Amino acid sequence: MSESIDHNKLTGDYKTAYIDIVCYLQTCDISSEFSQEVKNDLKDMLFSSQKDQVSVKSIIGKDIKHFCENIIEPYSTKKLKIVTFLNSLNFTLAVIGIISLMSLTFGTFKGFMNLSVISVFLLNWFIFKHLLNFFYKKLSFKYKGLNKIKCILFVSFLLLFVIFPMDFVIIMYGTYPINELYISIICLFSFIVIHKICLYLSGNIRWYSYFKIV
Amino acid sequence: MSNNTQILKGILEGCVLSIISKEITYGYELLIKLKNYGFNDMVEGTLYPLLLRLEKNNLITSEKRKSENGMTRKYFYLTEVGRKELQDFETYWDKLCIDVNKILKE
Numbered sequence: 429m430s431e432s433i434d435h436n437k438l439t440g441d442y443k444t445a446y447i448d449i450v451c452y453l454q455t456c457d458i459s460s461e462f463s464q465e466v467k468n469d470l471k472d473m474l475f476s477s478q479k480d481q482v483s484v485k486s487i488i489g490k491d492i493k494h495f496c497e498n499i500i501e502p503y504s505t506k507k508l509k510i511v512t513f514l515n516s517l518n519f520t521l522a523v524i525g526i527i528s529l530m531s532l533t534f535g536t537f538k539g540f541m542n543l544s545v546i547s548v549f550l551l552n553w554f555i556f557k558h559l560l561n562f563f564y565k566k567l568s569f570k571y572k573g574l575n576k577i578k579c580i581l582f583v584s585f586l587l588l589f590v591i592f593p594m595d596f597v598i599i600m601y602g603t604y605p606i607n608e609l610y611i612s613i614i615c616l617f618s619f620i621v622i623h624k625i626c627l628y629l630s631g632n633i634r635w636y637s638y639f640k641i642v
Numbered sequence: 643m644s645n646n647t648q649i650l651k652g653i654l655e656g657c658v659l660s661i662i663s664k665e666i667t668y669g670y671e672l673l674i675k676l677k678n679y680g681f682n683d684m685v686e687g688t689l690y691p692l693l694l695r696l697e698k699n700n701l702i703t704s705e706k707r708k709s710e711n712g713m714t715r716k717y718f719y720l721t722e723v724g725r726k727e728l729q730d731f732e733t734y735w736d737k738l739c740i741d742v743n744k745i746l747k748e
Contacts, residue, residue: 466694469669472713473690476670479711486673489687498691502698 438471442478444572445488446471451576452496455565457509466499493569511630513558518622518638520554525615532608541611544602548595559587651692654685656731658692659724662702666719668709669693693718701727 438446449470453463473487488495524546531537563583571579626633654676661667661675669690676685696702701724709715720728 468714469690469716472668472709472711472715473670473673475711475713480674482674485686486677487670487687487690491687495687495691498688499694501691502695 438474438478441484442474445484445492446474448492448569448572448576449488449496451568452493452565453500455561455568456496456500456504457512458500458503459508462503507629511626511633514622514626514629515633515638516554516557518619518626520550521615521619521622522638523553524549525612525619528608528611528615532612537608539608540605541608542602543604543606544599546606546611547598547602551591551594551598556587556591560584563587651688653735654681654688655692655696656728656735657681658689658696659701659720659728659731662718663720663725663728666705666717668715668717672718696724700724 450467453466456463470487474484476482477484477487528541531541532539560583564580567579567583568576623633623635623638657676657679658672661672667675672693673685673689676689693702697704697718700721702718703721704716704718706714707717
């Protein structure tokens with residue numbers, strides 16, 4: 429960590445408030461730079477208020493959810509939400525493309541990859557992440573401390589119980605072999621198209637920036 | 643008045659611009675200054691989102707410096723657009739005060 433003070437030095441309500449805000453920001457469709465900036469600013473403000481014994485309420489008000497929503501409101505535009513979604517999709521496509529290309533090179537799957545492998549990967553990595561974010565965002569402010577961890581675990585397990593049977597069905601019935609070369613080409617083509625869309629929408633995206641948001 | 647939040651939000655924006663125009667300051671210091679001026683309940687939870695909004699609208703800009711606790715702290719100062727906005731607010735406020743006082747004292 430670059431800062432000489434970490435959030436562990438915040439105690440009691442100050443620490444709880446900071447963790448709540450950080451958790452909420454992680455589920456929001458905002459840029460990582462902006463998220464980091466808000467975390468730094470609030471850490472500094474909370475640390476100063478803790479030092480001066482000024483109440484947490486002075487900084488974040490009575491309703492922490494309302495406070496967080498006010499922060500991200502001007503930044504969480506529809507355009508940014510689309511870009512964030514496409515970023516995540518491009519990362520998934522890149523991983524599938526690289527796996528199929530490597531498999532093609534080393535002959536792991538003998539030139540053909542099952543549709544089920546790709547579907548399971550997409551379902552577990554891409555969809556699971558978004559579903560988890562969605563439910564966690566809805567529930568995160570309802571619980572504090574240990575209950576918050578219980579809430580995350582409960583939502584995760586619940587989603588796993590929903591997704592595992594789907595994985596099973598896909599693995600059992602989705603055994604359709606696809607040429608790895610075609611997969612690589614489709615992934616590469618889709619990656620470029622999505623990259624162009626992101627460039628059009630955002631303007632400052634580099635091809636390697638998709639690998640930063642995992 | 644039971645719900646004066648919207649009126650106060652606009653006033654707070656003008657006050658924040660005014661304080662920043664006098665001296666470069668940072669978020670927490672600004673909060674304390676506003677509290678000292680008597681804006682106690684009003685600034686709770688509203689100041690930081692307001693500062694972000696002012697910065698996004700290019701009314702204020704920030705410069706990062708190391709604070710005494712070793713953290714990077716944002717110091718705000720007014721832009722030309724902000725200065726103009728403050729002048730407009732002052733003009734509007736003067737007129738509003740006169741008009742409201744006229745009605746109240748009639």
